[in-house]
Amino acid sequence: MSTADRTVVRGGLVVTAADEMHADVLIEGGRIAALAAHDSDTAAGWTAGTVIDATGKYVIPGGVDGHTHMQMPFGGTTASDTFETGTRAAAWGGTTTVVDFAIQGVGASLRAGLDAWHAKADAQCAIDYGFHMIVADVNDKTLAEMDTLVEEGVTSFKMFMAYPGVFYSDDGQILRAMQRASGNGGLVMMHAENGIAIDVLVQQALAAGKTDPRYHGEVRHALLEAEATHRAVQLARVAGSPLYVVHVSAEQAVAELAAARDLGLPVFGETCPQYLFLSTDNLAEPDFEGAKYVCSTPLRPREHQAALWRGLRTDDLQVVSTDHCPFCFSGQKEMGRGDFSKIPNGMPGVEHRMDLLHQAVVDGHITRRRWIDIACAAPARMFGLYPRKGTIAPGADADVVVYDPHAEQTLSASTHHMNVDYSAYEGRRLTGRVETVLSRGVPVIEQQAYVGRAGHGQYTPRGICQYL
Amino acid sequence: MSTADRTVVRGGLVVTAADEMHADVLIEGGRIAALAAHDSDTAAGWTAGTVIDATGKYVIPGGVDGHTHMQMPFGGTTASDTFETGTRAAAWGGTTTVVDFAIQGVGASLRAGLDAWHAKADAQCAIDYGFHMIVADVNDKTLAEMDTLVEEGVTSFKMFMAYPGVFYSDDGQILRAMQRASGNGGLVMMHAENGIAIDVLVQQALAAGKTDPRYHGEVRHALLEAEATHRAVQLARVAGSPLYVVHVSAEQAVAELAAARDLGLPVFGETCPQYLFLSTDNLAEPDFEGAKYVCSTPLRPREHQAALWRGLRTDDLQVVSTDHCPFCFSGQKEMGRGDFSKIPNGMPGVEHRMDLLHQAVVDGHITRRRWIDIACAAPARMFGLYPRKGTIAPGADADVVVYDPHAEQTLSASTHHMNVDYSAYEGRRLTGRVETVLSRGVPVIEQQAYVGRAGHGQYTPRGICQYL
Amino acid sequence: MSTADRTVVRGGLVVTAADEMHADVLIEGGRIAALAAHDSDTAAGWTAGTVIDATGKYVIPGGVDGHTHMQMPFGGTTASDTFETGTRAAAWGGTTTVVDFAIQGVGASLRAGLDAWHAKADAQCAIDYGFHMIVADVNDKTLAEMDTLVEEGVTSFKMFMAYPGVFYSDDGQILRAMQRASGNGGLVMMHAENGIAIDVLVQQALAAGKTDPRYHGEVRHALLEAEATHRAVQLARVAGSPLYVVHVSAEQAVAELAAARDLGLPVFGETCPQYLFLSTDNLAEPDFEGAKYVCSTPLRPREHQAALWRGLRTDDLQVVSTDHCPFCFSGQKEMGRGDFSKIPNGMPGVEHRMDLLHQAVVDGHITRRRWIDIACAAPARMFGLYPRKGTIAPGADADVVVYDPHAEQTLSASTHHMNVDYSAYEGRRLTGRVETVLSRGVPVIEQQAYVGRAGHGQYTPRGICQYL
Amino acid sequence: MSTADRTVVRGGLVVTAADEMHADVLIEGGRIAALAAHDSDTAAGWTAGTVIDATGKYVIPGGVDGHTHMQMPFGGTTASDTFETGTRAAAWGGTTTVVDFAIQGVGASLRAGLDAWHAKADAQCAIDYGFHMIVADVNDKTLAEMDTLVEEGVTSFKMFMAYPGVFYSDDGQILRAMQRASGNGGLVMMHAENGIAIDVLVQQALAAGKTDPRYHGEVRHALLEAEATHRAVQLARVAGSPLYVVHVSAEQAVAELAAARDLGLPVFGETCPQYLFLSTDNLAEPDFEGAKYVCSTPLRPREHQAALWRGLRTDDLQVVSTDHCPFCFSGQKEMGRGDFSKIPNGMPGVEHRMDLLHQAVVDGHITRRRWIDIACAAPARMFGLYPRKGTIAPGADADVVVYDPHAEQTLSASTHHMNVDYSAYEGRRLTGRVETVLSRGVPVIEQQAYVGRAGHGQYTPRGICQYL
Ligand SMILES: [Zn+2]
Ligand SMILES: [Zn+2]
Ligand SMILES: [Zn+2]
Ligand SMILES: [Zn+2]
Ligand SMILES: [Zn+2]
Ligand SMILES: [Zn+2]
Ligand SMILES: [Zn+2]
Ligand SMILES: [Zn+2]
Incomplete structure (x- = not known):
């Protein structure tokens, strides 16, 4: 050379x-x-x-953001960053790899969803990227496809205990996917909120005239995140599979993860900068400004932050990703004026993760090495990119x-x-x-x-x- | 060059x-x-x-053995490895640093104890070495000396909740030393067994004619290790100091450490190969052969091993040291024929730690990287030798x-x-x-x-x- | 007089x-x-x-059996005891009050179900009786009826997290019923098993040729009872309602109840003699004899019994009922030859509860007064019959x-x-x-x-x- | 008649x-x-x-106050209620039985202490009374006397983990007494505070000029009550004996009791009205008025009260006694002006227990029946007076x-x-x-x-x- x-x-x-x-x-x-x-x-x-x-x-090492949603369709609109703009912004912030979520359409194959995402990303990205697969429709065919995808390098499968009628899988479907993952090396990633119960609370809130963004935080009860987390852990135990819980925000959910890990179970957790630095105070900002902070799991009262930082220190949480899923305030977030349930769920963040976590080093929440671990090495290991990435x-x-x-x-x-x-x-x-x-x-x-x-x-x- | x-x-x-x-x-x-x-x-x-x-x-990296007792006087005899023979054996086994324990005599200064140990080790060792200081006599002078020693590079202080009349410190003395450590950066290492209660059980066993080595294991009750571990944690919380518990052997003690760490406390734990690979079955070997395995904390029933391995995987235990403290069967261990309490406490092991833990990799208990962590990197970090040592x-x-x-x-x-x-x-x-x-x-x-x-x-x- | x-x-x-x-x-x-x-x-x-x-x-005091199913239709057959024969047998065994379960048909009103059960029981019973209401179809009308029933003396409502397609309610329906109960004084009684996940395991077992009665116990995994118990507790916390968990059989479920009660939550638990005295050993009896012991929750391995007895002593379990639901071996249980999922779920027991629990006094599991508490006074208090009944x-x-x-x-x-x-x-x-x-x-x-x-x-x- | x-x-x-x-x-x-x-x-x-x-x-039923100290010598003075005045005041408040503490002098026999207390009480009391025995000096003779006392109707033995040099017993002495109790039916009552550590903090506070009554509360750290409680539980487990912890005041100590009881251990707890109704706010009252509230365990911050009420509801605490031990402000409490450690420890209360606990019924903390349980029936059962007393x-x-x-x-x-x-x-x-x-x-x-x-x-x- x-x-x-x-x-x-x-x-x-x-x-x-x-x-x-x-x-x-x-x-x-x-x-x-x-x-x-x-x-x-x-x-x-x-x-x-x-x-x-x-x-x-x-x-x-360049940052590894294990959870982004570039140009994702959601609730009748589409996340505002394309793979081009989003990965460029990531690079600005020191992130050199993203793992984005390809989506299976209900009734469609995993393959079709994956192909569609490949088409979106191909030749667009400023930095390297991989895909997780969102499994929205578990059936015999889907399960067989999971094996193939693992062999091809799509080794993680996200499922939702929330969003009934959209991405939601019931406990039987989750169990079946976990069983499959336990055999093929796949990792089930879980959006852990009891969406069935939450939807009841949403309807009740709206019926009671509680339509402001802050009610988004109230109806998505911390106990219903903890409940779903516990349930996912138990299903994974029955299936003999590992489990990765995405965007953990509630103190009680961290406690569930800690309890599982004390038992030696292969259970992992991710949180995001918004849960570490923002709170329901933001959701309550007046003039519908709270809509900027609507994402699920929701922001929690400020008191939950200490538990998240502690979880990051004790390794009960291993990864900080962004769940980057931006919607413009104007025209997109505004779709939910008068009905918080119509606000597109998601926040921008892919650019600031490395910096915000460095600030946490400055503030004494974590050490310098732990910064690199949770932002680079751990996501790379978690998602099978190590040691090419993350170190x-x-x-x-x-x-x-x-x-x-x-x-x-x-x-x-x-x-x-x-x-x-x-x-x-x-x-x-x-x-x-x-x-x-x-x-x-x-x-x-x-x-x-x-x-x-x-x-x-x-x-x-x-x-x-x-x-x- | x-x-x-x-x-x-x-x-x-x-x-x-x-x-x-x-x-x-x-x-x-x-x-x-x-x-x-x-x-x-x-x-x-x-x-x-x-x-x-x-x-x-x-x-x-060469192994770092954070817990050895070369030529240590104990119970009227002396550990059979000198610094020369012991460090040579360590090298044979791939260990390139040991941290040995200098002992304060009751009534004497820390300095005098440290000087004596320097004299023993000087010009004898095959590999690099450092010292911890055993604090046997807490008083105003001792406490002041702790500051000096930290500055000089003796940054950890071992105390005993066992061995009344020998190394034992009461809870007030422990609290004072912990308070001092919380101010000067020192680390209190604890032998966590309720020695006051144990000595009652020893006397009762002997009085009942239970004199064989296996009774050594019975009287040193697992609950009394867990109790002392819990107590040490609480004292450290009151003092605002970190805590390192040496030679953890009981499942219930691991649970105490896990609970403390879930709270985010700076509490650490060490175990040793003998607790991972041997058990009370060995203590019960006939013809006084059980004496070979007499050490404190004692070997536990085989069922405890799973908790130790799990603790090493979950990082509730961070370090594996040897507590190398050899006494010959002939002439030394034999001092306790007819009275297990007279068997010198300690086992040889400095040579085999790296190999036994590699076997654990082969057996699937830990990963290859975790092997190097618990045997090299973590002890180096724990005892302030990193990154010179351990990587x-x-x-x-x-x-x-x-x-x-x-x-x-x-x-x-x-x-x-x-x-x-x-x-x-x-x-x-x-x-x-x-x-x-x-x-x-x-x-x-x-x-x-x-x-x-x-x-x-x-x-x-x-x-x-x-x-x- | x-x-x-x-x-x-x-x-x-x-x-x-x-x-x-x-x-x-x-x-x-x-x-x-x-x-x-x-x-x-x-x-x-x-x-x-x-x-x-x-x-x-x-x-x-005469016994109060808070959980019976006289002449209940189930799986195409009907429990073999009528109100006449069943209450007579109860009396033989020292029970003087039963609370049976009226069933709402899906699509029908609570009232219609209750009337049907009144018709069955009227003028038939040897001893006094009351009714719980099984809520199988939660909707606005059902919820309004709950208020009326509480006022009339039907103050408890059973829901099922198991039996999808039959009695099953989803978490949103359960939450709504709990919310209603929190306002009207009603008590939600929960069959706590994750039936959605269990049904997957049932299909897998049958597909694998595992058709014998003992597989009934294997597919209804103890963790899936614990999971549902935890979920029911969390839903009740969100609703602000009390919770009564019926027929607790798994050690892990008892632990969930104990944890909830340590928090001071109004959470209660019932077990049954079959879980205290029988085990999976019975389910494994040859020649299809295991079918005699098929009930849900299922019998557990013998090791679970100690936790149940302990729960009864520590008041983490308050009530022992029978869940009396007899099906003859000949002609009824036999419907499930070759397919354990077709065995009618239920066991006879209303006659023997007082005697079996007295045996527990003799055996030292409970005191004489605790016998009367769990068999008479506590169910009477729990179900609003005290002090007329139970003392x-x-x-x-x-x-x-x-x-x-x-x-x-x-x-x-x-x-x-x-x-x-x-x-x-x-x-x-x-x-x-x-x-x-x-x-x-x-x-x-x-x-x-x-x-x-x-x-x-x-x-x-x-x-x-x-x-x- | x-x-x-x-x-x-x-x-x-x-x-x-x-x-x-x-x-x-x-x-x-x-x-x-x-x-x-x-x-x-x-x-x-x-x-x-x-x-x-x-x-x-x-x-x-007349109240049963299981913890009083009439005319008890302490710190150079004597509690101001005689058996005559104290039992009369008890009667005024609806208490009809007290169990007072006879004290063994160090070096003296239990018998001598008991006789002395009989002499004080004989022909003086307005209501019935019994005695516990404070064991201050464990030795072979004392242990043998314990058997005799149990037979005579002095069936409970109080020991102190606090007050070194006065009532303090070390863990070996406690273990021996517990072992004896496990054989003779006696109940060990424990003052659970780590007095050895506390005395260090007392000396440090005084040396720092912190002499006001409120420092009494600070040095007697809640964690040191929890620690001693945990230790007492573990010693009781080793001894196979029951345990009754007196005057529980710290939330963390309640948690230790709850954990022990969840394991099914025969561990019991008492609290007192002062911990339920008063707080460190009182200890901080100006002009030395805080001295009125000096007792050990000390009053805790107001936040602890919720845990005590919850413990009383969940039966993790079984008994409310007064620990009545009055010292006049004038001439007695004043002995500690300028040195909180010289304030006689104790508060008056025997007259108000029944009324304060009835107020708790009015306030919704407990039910009417629970009031009678914790104030009458449970202490009568706990101390072997039932059913003569307490119902x-x-x-x-x-x-x-x-x-x-x-x-x-x-x-x-x-x-x-x-x-x-x-x-x-x-x-x-x-x-x-x-x-x-x-x-x-x-x-x-x-x-x-x-x-x-x-x-x-x-x-x-x-x-x-x-x-x-
Ligand atoms: Zn999500
Ligand atoms: Zn997402
Ligand atoms: Zn040691
Ligand atoms: Zn050692
Ligand atoms: Zn049921
Ligand atoms: Zn039933
Ligand atoms: Zn006391
Ligand atoms: Zn007292």
Whole structure:
């Protein structure tokens, strides 16, 4: 390999989930070739076409966002970020891999859904991507398709205990899918809310004239998240399968996960920045502004945040994803004026995950290494992308971020790169900012300018969950 | 640095607590200089005076044994391994750092105790070593000395809820030491057994003619380990200090740790190979053979092992140390014929920890990475030795083991290198064996021959616990 | 009142849930008029037309069986005891009140179901009776009817999380009924098994050729009982209502109840003699004999019994009912040869509850007073019959049993009085036997002869649960 | 028996722990002879020398206060109520039995201590009394004496995990006493606070100039009550003995009891009105007024009260006693000005327990029957006095209170009858008041006048705990 094709990142502090190293990083052919101590003869001897000075900066693996919904149809509208705009925004925020959700239509095959999502993403993405499969219609054919998909690299299957009539699966369908997953290495991801009970409360609230966004939070009761979490765990035990619970927001749901893990069960949990940094206070913002924060599971009272941070520290929660699913306030969120149940569920966030979690390091909630773990390494392991993604080690993809831990920034819709007309964090000041982003060695963000291109990002088949 | 002074370990699978890398390892000046992918140009370009072929082998960090008692006086005799023989045996087994326990005499200063242990170890050791301090006499002076010791690199303090009249501290003394530790960064390590209650049961057993070794296990009731563990946790909460519980053996004690950790408390636990692989069945061996297995906490019924393995998997237990404290059967263990309470407490084990835990990988109890975590990385972090010790990364000490995962061996007193006349694992067949051991880049074991020397090992001051 | 109309029970030990009294009992006009110490002047002065000598015997309240299914249609057949035969058998066993389940037909009103059951029972019963209402079809009309029924004395409503397509209610329907109950004083009784998941396992078992009765126990997984119990508790918390879980059989379900009660929630639990005395060993009896023991929840492995006894002692379980629902082996149970799912679910038991629980006193599982509590007083309180039923106190109905604690008997289909061709306890020897039974002062069993009559028993409207 | 010697209480609602009866009560020879329904012929026929009209009133068993310290020496002074004044005050408040604590001197025998307390109480008491024994010095002789005392009717033994150097027993002594109790039917009562740790905190507080009464509450940390409670439970498990924890005040201690009881262990708990109605707000009252509320365990922050009420409802706490131990503010409490550790520990309360707990009925914390249970029946059962004491049933002692549930009163030192110069409840208004009190049929309080006499009260030997 010629020197020109090589890149060296010099002088930074390499931070992975496990180690902090004063090391230079050598990149050859899109992969990490070597790490060497700053002061070593071997590092001194490296020549490269591109030399990035990371002195005083962190050199971290690119973020892995295991939960996004680009251009997803929902409730008669479509999430406002395309794969192009959404993955570009992700790159701006230091994320170099997303795993998005392909959707099975009811009555259709998994294959058809997957193909449709491939078509949407193909040649559009700024960064690498993979797919989970949303299973909306469990039957003998679907179950057989699950085996095939696992072999092809779609190794995780999301199911919903909420949204009756849309994505909802009943407990028998869930059990059957879990049984199948227990045999083929697949991981069942669960939206754990008792949607059947919640829908009763929704109708009662609306009938009582409680139509504002904040009632979205009230009817989606924390106990009904905890209930569904417990139920999913028990079904997984009966099936002998692992379980990954998405977007955990309630303290009581964390307690269910902790109890399951104390038993040694292969049960995992994800939370999202919105649950860590926002609360029902936001849902109650006047003039329908609360609609900006409508997502499910809903934001919880501020008191729940401590349990989420603790769960992240104790490893009862392993992953922070964004559940990025943006809808513009104007024209989209507004569909729910006068009826909160018509507000499209979802929030923008793919751009800010790495920064918000770095702020948590600054604030003392988590350590620097735990930041990289929950944002990069753990999702990569969870979804079978490790060690290509999620770490900086010889042989890994050169998805590398140079991160300035001292820079300051202010989040705002006027400056963000997501295709959505508001920021859920408008005006929030953060310490830390992405400086440079490489995807397989190729610059995507350079000195805070986007230098990537749609189509650089490749579809990445995944192996099975590495926590099993 | 000249090529001759460099070492390259080629072709192996580098396994750390976090990563598995197909990488060559370059060693310069006793430290890891670089890791590079096997097939990288940079690795290909490395020249070195020493090249170790690790093809088909694991390249792992040297083990860190956080709990040994070389030549420790106990009950009128002295542990049979000196620092020379004990650290040599450790090296044979792939351990490159031990943290031994210096003892404060009652009425004496910490300093005097520490000096005495330095004198014993100085110029004797085959591998690097550090010290914990056993605090046997809490008073204003001792407390002040704790601050000094932390600054000097003795950052952990062991206390005993057992052994009244010897090492025992009462709850007030423990509380005071914990309070001090909460201020100076020290870590209180606890022998958690209710020794006051146990001594009543000992006297009752002896009075009833129950003098055989197996009664040692009966009187040291599992509930009295759990009780003391709970008490230590509560005292630590009152003091606002972290807590590390040594040699956890009872299922109920693991449950106490799990409960504390679910609350997010900085509570840690260690177990030892003897609790994972041996049981009260051994204590009940006839002809006084049970005496070989007398240690405290005692071996438990076989049913407890599952909880220990589960605790290691769920991270409710973080560390596996040996509590190596050998006494010969002949002349030492025999002091307790007719009175189990006179059997010196302790077992040999420093040589076999890495191998026994690799066997656990083979048996499916833990993953390969978890093996390195509990045996190398976690103890190094826990005791402030990381990242010099416990990992293979640029900048780390070149404490490197080439491990053959397919070799078979049989443990036996006739072949082991510890200075003790029996093996607790006599005849046990294991898969996996140490091939080569480097300590700071210097060969200590080479192709299963000892090539080290007494005095190579250096005293290593420690930083504070890195889990805080 | 003339002397002739009075009855005195002399010389016995009166045992209630709270007290043991050496007292004579005076009955006037069908009610307990007075209790007086044996040696008191006032007792000595009592004259009565009927004097019953209870010397050396217990004088206890008649049993209250809160869960029976006389002549219930199920799976194409009908439970073999009519109200006439079933209540007569109850009386033989010392039970003087039953609360049976009226059933709402799907699409029909509660009223229609209740009327149908009144028609079946009217003028047939040997002892007093009341009704619970099985709610099989929740809708606005049903909910409104619940209020009316509570006012009329049908104050408890059974719902099913099992039996999809038959009695099953989904979580939204359950929530709505619970909400209604929280407002009108009603008590929701829950059959807590995840029937949706179980039906998947049933189909899988049958498809795999597992058709014997013992598979009935395997597919109705203990975790799926625990899951449903937890879910019912959470739904009740959301609704702000009390909850009574019927026929608890799994250790894990008891744990869910205990956890709920530790939180101070108004959650109650019932078990049945079959779960206390029988096990999956019975279900596995050869030659299809296991079918005799098919009921739901199913019998559990013998290890679960200890948890049930403990729950009865700790008051985590409050009531022992029979769930009496007999089907003859010949012609009825046999419908399920070759397909366990076609075996009618239910077992005979109304006659033996008091005796089996007295045996538990003899065996040391419970105290004498706890026997009366779980069999008489607690069900009477739970279902709003106290203090008319369930105790011996001035003002109470004179439902009185003279019980010989020393008599021995052997249970057998050849001697029992239930209209069913087998005994679940064939050949079991018990210590203790009913000698005399009065219902509202009128002899029904006298010296082990039936002297009652169909139609003596009266319908008894009930108040609301007295534990709230 | 002549009519003149008989008493009838007519027209009241008889309330026991189990029943509510509209019944007249006939008393002959100091015992309850009979209960009869108001409208029964037999009641109508009763003639009596004394007829008490209880129309519109409750007729309840006299209270049983299981924890008093009359004229107890403590910290260089003596509790200000003698057996004469204290039992008279108890009677005023509807309590007809107290169980006081005889104290073993260190180095002396149990017998000597018991004799001393007999001498103090003999011929002084207005109501019946018994003794527990405080064991301050466990040795072979003491243990043997325990057997004798149980046989004589002193069946409970209090031990202290607090007060080192005074009453303190170490865990070995506690274990030995528990072992003895497990064999002789005795009940170990535990003051559960880690006094060794607390004394360190006391010294630290004083050294820091924290001398006010409120620091008494801070140093006696809730976690140190929970810790000791857990430890006592584990010691009792090892010994195979029951355990009764006195004066539980911390939420965390209730949780320990609940956990033990969920396991089915014979573990019991008592709380006191001061923990239910007062809080650290009182301890913080200015001008040293907080000293009035100094007792151990200490008052807790108000948030703990909910857990205590819940524990009383769930039966995780069984008994409410007063721990009556009055010291005058003037001259006694004042001994601790400038040093909270010198404030005599204890509060007056024997007079107000029944009324405060009736207020809890009015406030909805407990039911009417639970009031009688925790104040009368349960302590009588717990301490082997049932059914002579604690209930109204034929054969029981005629300790009867006519209670006016509608009367109002205001508590005040200016009106109370305890020999102490302040009221802990000064100015508190209560609904409900004692009207008439009979002790073994003899009037002690009549229409709110004291008509009793010192010496009427008899020493009452006790049987063993009836919950075992
Ligand atoms: Zn979702
Ligand atoms: Zn989502
Ligand atoms: Zn130890
Ligand atoms: Zn040790
Ligand atoms: Zn049922
Ligand atoms: Zn039933
Ligand atoms: Zn006390
Ligand atoms: Zn006291």
